[in-house]
Amino acid sequence: MSRRTLACAVTVVAVLGTATACRPADTTGSGGTTPTATSPGDGKADGDRKTVPDVVGMGLQSAQDAAQAAGFHRLTSHDSLGRARMQILDRDWKVCAQNVEAGAVRATDTELDFGAVKLDETCPAHDQAAAPAAGTMPDFRGRSVKAARRALDSGTSIRVDDASGTHRFVLIESNWQVCTQNPVAGTKLTGRPVALTAVKYGESCP
Numbered sequence: 001m002s003r004r005t006l007a008c009a010v011t012v013v014a015v016l017g018t019a020t021a022c023r024p025a026d027t028t029g030s031g032g033t034t035p036t037a038t039s040p041g042d043g044k045a046d047g048d049r050k051t052v053p054d055v056v057g058m059g060l061q062s063a064q065d066a067a068q069a070a071g072f073h074r075l076t077s078h079d080s081l082g083r084a085r086m087q088i089l090d091r092d093w094k095v096c097a098q099n100v101e102a103g104a105v106r107a108t109d110t111e112l113d114f115g116a117v118k119l120d121e122t123c124p125a126h127d128q129a130a131a132p133a134a135g136t137m138p139d140f141r142g143r144s145v146k147a148a149r150r151a152l153d154s155g156t157s158i159r160v161d162d163a164s165g166t167h168r169f170v171l172i173e174s175n176w177q178v179c180t181q182n183p184v185a186g187t188k189l190t191g192r193p194v195a196l197t198a199v200k201y202g203e204s205c206p
Contacts, residue, residue: 052112054102060116061090063098071108080115082128083144083201085174087116096123137194139185145198146173148181156194163197163206170198179205 050071055063064075079085080096087093097115100106115127130147131138140148145160152158162168163179170176176198183192199205 048108049105050108052098052100052102052104052106052110055095055098055114056102058095059091059119060087060093060095060114063095063114064090067112072106072110072112074109074111075114076111077114077116078129079147079174080117080124080127080129081121082124082130082142082147083174083177084130084147084150085144092118094119094123097127133189135189137181137183137185137187137189140178140181140196143178144174144201145170145176145178145196148178148194148196149173152194153189155191156189159193159195161195161197163199164203165206175200177201177205 052072053066053070055066058066060077064077067073067075077087077090077093077095079087093116095114095116099113099115100110113129115129117123128143130143130150133151133153138148138151140151149158160170160173160176162170177200178196178198180197182195183189
């Protein structure tokens, strides 16, 4: 065999070897490698579910810190007394209720809502989170004027008078509790105006 013929033979062998090495492995035949089937979210779903901590009795700031440490970051709070006050300084409030029971396993994007009162106040027997009127007039007596306004449709015409008869201006509505209302509770709301009378918390309705 001439040197030229030998060189050509070596080149052909090298090319064939390279083609074989680059050929994809047969994953469908006997003895081949079959990909492992996985369900969407396997592993990740477990990592995104955590146990809700028990925060009732904690200061609101401490409760929020505990929830975040447990993996929950969608946090909100409300006035458990139904006065619709804002929790401006969380350290001045304590938790009375939580919307998801302690020990429940929930997705970490679940919103946790804490009902709270000020430190020197007593938690109510039942949380009084404000709820929308849903087409009928709620019973607002004892609730704050602010909570009543929030519950009604934003287009509702509302008149608020001082029930004491001294004609005081109702300025900070979360500090005033409803004494009377018109229409009465249970009345269908069809765009009619609403009239409330109120006194300050700590005062008695006449």
